[in-house]
Amino acid sequence: MAITALKVATWNVNSLNVRLAHLLRWVQTDPVDIICLQETKLVDENFPVEALTDAGYRSLFSGQKAYNGVAILLRQRTVGEADDIRTRLPGIDDEQRRLLAATVDGIRVVCAYFPNGQAVGSDKYSYKLKWIASLHEWLRAELQRYRQLVIAGDFNIAPEARDVHDPQAWEGQVLFSEPERAAFRGLLGLGLKDGFRLFDQPGRMFTWWDYRNLAFRRKQGLRIDHILLSQELAASCRSCSIQAEMRALEQPSDHAPVVATLELASGASAGD
């Protein structure tokens, strides 16, 4: 029985058109096996399939014009074909493309772009909570079907005070309101583990920094992008880190990637 290392990442690119070069450079130096992308902002006809094929990745995507849009990239050498692909969340029937799920080598991979919510009490905030409730129920069923499940994405929720640069200022604000935090805890209650918190981490570790106010340089961020793992995958997780250097590049996304490394026992691994 061989041990296979599998790297899973999530990154909100804030327009894949603008960030494609960053993505290609990243995977050239660090060939992550499974990459969940959010805010691609591309209709499917414009998805850069060819550039990613040349880079060694199969692309799954669900896009719309101007907003939202999610994708899963699968490294051809190390990951098998995708199966049971889903783009819709039961109970949410609109044009917003925020979910993409696929089964790869027996692992259920869920890429999620949670609604932002705009402001507590707004219609968009209500939509956010409704969307998460629908996701919760769907994930409950998925976890019955799959022992190995990972949900990676932009959750737009900072789970705890230590995930916020200034918790007092952010308390009760969108991204750090109690109903949102409770919804996040609800997902953990399904048996999912926050990959980043499986390990001791330094303080002030964030995944998003506002473009304004020199927020990145001032370390004024939030940890809102997450990789949650089913119990079985959590047991196989060896590290989980934030690629903050990506936020320091020229013309960066305002989000940094999060990467988890799993060590899986497997009988066969294509290409290795």
Added chain:
DNA sequence: ATGGCCCGTAGAACGGGA
């Protein structure tokens, strides 16, 4: 300082993001 930036759609500002 009741904001500052970035992206897409525009074809000028404006909605949306977080």
